[in-house]
Amino acid sequence: MILNTLRLSQTLEKSRSTIFESLNRSFRWRWSSIFLLGLVSSVLVNAVFDLKYHRPLLSFGIAEYYNALIVSFFLLEGTRWISKVLNKKVPWEVNKNKRLLFQLGLNLVFCIIVLNSLVIGITYIFYDSFYALQDMLLINISVIPLTLIFSTLSKERAISVNPSSTKIFKWNWVSIVLLGVLINTVVNIVFDYKYQRSLVSLSLEEYLNAIVGAAIFLGGTRWVSKKLNNKFPWEKGVVKRLCIQLGLNLLFIIALTNILVIGITYVFYGGFYEFDELAVINLSVVSLTFFFASIDSGIYFFKNWKSASGKSGASINRNNPIQLSMGRSHYLIAQENIRCAISKSGLVVIVTNDERKLPYPHSLESLMHDLDPNTFFRANRQIILNRSIVKSIKALDYGKVEVSLIPIPTNGQPNEVIISRTRASTFRKWLKFILI
Numbered sequence: 001m002i003l004n005t006l007r008l009s010q011t012l013e014k015s016r017s018t019i020f021e022s023l024n025r026s027f028r029w030r031w032s033s034i035f036l037l038g039l040v041s042s043v044l045v046n047a048v049f050d051l052k053y054h055r056p057l058l059s060f061g062i063a064e065y066y067n068a069l070i071v072s073f074f075l076l077e078g079t080r081w082i083s084k085v086l087n088k089k090v091p092w093e094v095n096k097n098k099r100l101l102f103q104l105g106l107n108l109v110f111c112i113i114v115l116n117s118l119v120i121g122i123t124y125i126f127y128d129s130f131y132a133l134q135d136m137l138l139i140n141i142s143v144i145p146l147t148l149i150f151s152t153l154s155k156e157r158a159i160s161v162n163p164s165s166t167k168i169f170k171w172n173w174v175s176i177v178l179l180g181v182l183i184n185t186v187v188n189i190v191f192d193y194k195y196q197r198s199l200v201s202l203s204l205e206e207y208l209n210a211i212v213g214a215a216i217f218l219g220g221t222r223w224v225s226k227k228l229n230n231k232f233p234w235e236k237g238v239v240k241r242l243c244i245q246l247g248l249n250l251l252f253i254i255a256l257t258n259i260l261v262i263g264i265t266y267v268f269y270g271g272f273y274e275f276d277e278l279a280v281i282n283l284s285v286v287s288l289t290f291f292f293a294s295i296d297s298g299i300y301f302f303k304n305w306k307s308a309s310g311k312s313g314a315s316i317n318r319n320n321p322i323q324l325s326m327g328r329s330h331y332l333i334a335q336e337n338i339r340c341a342i343s344k345s346g347l348v349v350i351v352t353n354d355e356r357k358l359p360y361p362h363s364l365e366s367l368m369h370d371l372d373p374n375t376f377f378r379a380n381r382q383i384i385l386n387r388s389i390v391k392s393i394k395a396l397d398y399g400k401v402e403v404s405l406i407p408i409p410t411n412g413q414p415n416e417v418i419i420s421r422t423r424a425s426t427f428r429k430w431l432k433f434i435l436i
Contacts, residue, residue, distance in 0.1 A: 030080075034072045037150050041143045042068035047189050048138050071118050071143070078114060079107045079151035091395040107151055111144045149178075171299065176218055179292050180211030186284045191277070213260050214289070220256060221249045221293040225300070242297075249293045250286070257285045319372050322350070324358050333358065335375065340405075340413050341367055341384040351412045377430050379403065379417045389413075390431070399424055 042065050083103060090099045119139060123130055131139065184206050225245060232241045261281055265272055273281065321332035339351045341364060348360040348367065360367055368378050377385050385403070394402040399421035407415050419427045 033150050034076055035069065037076060037146060038065060038069035038072035041072065041146050044142045044146070045139055048142060049135070051189065051193055052138075067122050070122070071115065072147075074114055074118060075111055075143075075147045076150060078110050079147065082106050082110060083151070104148070107148060108144070111147050112140065115140060115143055115147075172218075172222075175292055175295070176215045177211055179218060179288060180207065180214035182288055183214060183285050184210035186288070187281055190280050190284065194280075209264060213257075213285075216260065217253060217256060217285075217289045218292060218296070220252055221289070222296060224248050224252060225293075225297065245297060246294075250290060253286050253289045253293070254282065257282055257289075261285075320370070322360075322367070322370060324350070324360060326359070331358070335372060338371075338376075339386050339389050339408070342413065343382050351408075355408050355410050355412055357412055373430075377427060379419055379427070380423070383414070383417055385417065387431070393431070401427060403427075 045068075046064065086099060086103055086106075090102050092099050116136065119136065120130060188206070228241065228245055228248070232244055234241050258278070261278065262272060319335060321334050322338065324331045324333060333350065333352065337353050339353055341348060341350045341360065343349075343364050348362065348364055350358045350360050350367075352358065364378065364381070364384055368376065368384055371384065375387055377387070379385050385405070389406045391404040391406045394404070396402050396418070401419040401424045403417045403419060405413060405415055405417065407413075
């Protein structure tokens, strides 16, 4: 296992120096999200107008995308500026509900004002005309929800110390709803155009069916990925695992799509889709589900690369028990049994979950080198914390952070720890990584 982990670390480290660094420079979320929002919003608005005015489907021009890109830049950068200001005025740690209402309200008002100002300005300057009120309404309905979704996916989103509060907004659940909505919308747009029906004829029943189907699709692809982690782990070969996973996911999605679509139409509607309609559904559902499953694989791969790429061959395994000596006796303390380590007057003491205080013969720096950095954090010069004892965090003045710890009956640890301004950002990133 250690050898496999070493190979993975070496492979990922080599990839980091060649591929991932260039990708990180070129495709950072801040900038790639602007291009992506511009593309999606431009395609969506054009699809709506094509259906309304019976133009060729997706009549797309480079000038339109360029204009959409400008609008996306101002919208996303503005919402991120609002989030940055609110981080100082109304931090998430103080009141999550109040902060959420503030941010959503301000983002909504900002998007409405800026979007309409830019659209009116661009159409007047470049085309010497204005959109009709109905067209402006369609543009607002199409672009503003997309902008709010992209702004919530920004890296400046809040972190919560309580894991139960993050379950609602985890990618596993958000992706299911998002995939269901996208599938239903895309399929309806195609069918509306084909049969000249009313503009995007959607129903709640169709959305519910699509979300249920999305849950089955993504749940199945994640189950396949979980099984492959045991049979063909990434450490044994990235290319081999990637080919097997992509192939199995593709076969699974195609088979399940046709089974569900045929079954639902027969049970609920007493009929079947024609072959060309079934082909459209397959193309839409399979491509979107395959894309979301690929995002899942990318997230998993990136997390493991991130945790392994910073480790050298001599320090790959950092979950080994900590060895302590007391006289002629030697003890091994499992890392999961360590609550914290405290340095007082040059003496380092390890506090365990059973409230024992054990002297450690070396410095905190030496101890931190042997601990798992994903589980332990060097809060300051006096203490190392285990993530399991972090109860809550509170923003203080001058960028400092107060960390409340889960207390123990004996006076073996402090109840609060202050994180300095220089380490606050690193602490937030560490805590945020743990809760993902």
